[in-house]
Amino acid sequence: MTGQSLLLIDGFNLLSRAHFATSYNRTDDQLKNSKGMYTNALRVFYQKIFNLIRDHRITHLSVVWDVKRDETARRKKYPFYKATRFELPEPLIHQYETCKAASDAIGIHQISLSPYEADDLMGALSKKWSGGDCYIYSNDHDLFQLLSETTSQIIAGKQGEYVYSLSHFQADYGIAPEQWVDVKALLGDSSDNIPGCPGIGEKSALPLIQHYGSLERIYENIEQLEPGLSRLKKKLIQGKETALLSRELSQITCDIAELDPLLMDDLKVSIRKDVLGEWLEQMELKIRIDSYGA
Known part of the structure; x- marks a missing residue:
């Protein structure tokens, strides 16, 4: 084709x-x-x-x-x-x-x-x-x-x-597209009223995902964050619930059975x-x- x-x-x-x-x-x-x-x-x-x-x-x-x-x-x-x-x-x-x-x-x-x-x-x-x-x-x-x-x-x-x-x-962000949802989970989206992780901005969200790869890995390593990222520990702990919720809201659903007959x-x-x-x-x-x- x-x-x-x-x-x-x-x-x-x-x-x-x-x-x-x-x-x-x-x-x-x-x-x-x-x-x-x-x-x-x-x-x-x-x-x-x-x-x-x-x-x-x-x-x-x-x-x-x-x-x-x-x-x-x-x-x-x-x-x-x-x-x-x-x-x-x-x-x-x-x-x-x-x-x-x-x-x-x-x-x-x-x-x-x-x-x-x-x-x-x-x-x-x-x-x-x-x-x-x-x-x-x-x-x-x-x-x-x-x-x-x-x-x-x-x-x-x-x-x-x-x-x-x-x-x-990849040149702009240094991550895979499927990791973008984790960045969005931390940042949130005011236009969609998605809260993100309060206190985590653009200068912090991307480096966190670049280094740890995912939201889960961040929280798995929350007690020993790398130098330069450890200052974010308190904000990440306090915002864990809304960050996880924000990822759920930001994740695009690609598996839609109703489209199978199309x-x-x-x-x-x-x-x-x-x-x-x-x-x-x-x-x-x-x-x-x-x-x-x-």
């Missing part, structure tokens, strides 16, 4: 970034077409998908969506998880609903599955894929734990987009150009529909 490549798109990550980037300092009316429908994020969303297909010669594609926050397994078990997040703005909600319906009609594969989050589905699909390169399009650094010889992440930076590979990660051939790029053209005209969106090269 040479010459094939899979693109997994974190749907909400792309759509929300597209919305906020194009709505800043603009009035509500400027986000709509002449029919009063919000379109500012949709234009960026679809143009980006077609550009990614073209630039990375994508043969298989899935847009992965989160389910409602309260439906996730993590939230059901720990109600504080993501409890500090703001509600989505109305224009974004409207465009999400439009996007879901349009993608079905256009022929873009989509998936969401309760009680899993988009990260879990991307993890499971990337592990299931065996056809060649896999690209994950998201700015979420939690996904670094999914990097491998064949799986890379496409990240949008200030200087443009770049492909972040396993070798880049055929990767179902993800083949098969855009219905006629339907897409009609929809773009109806929505008054100017996008080059030949840009994806299919």
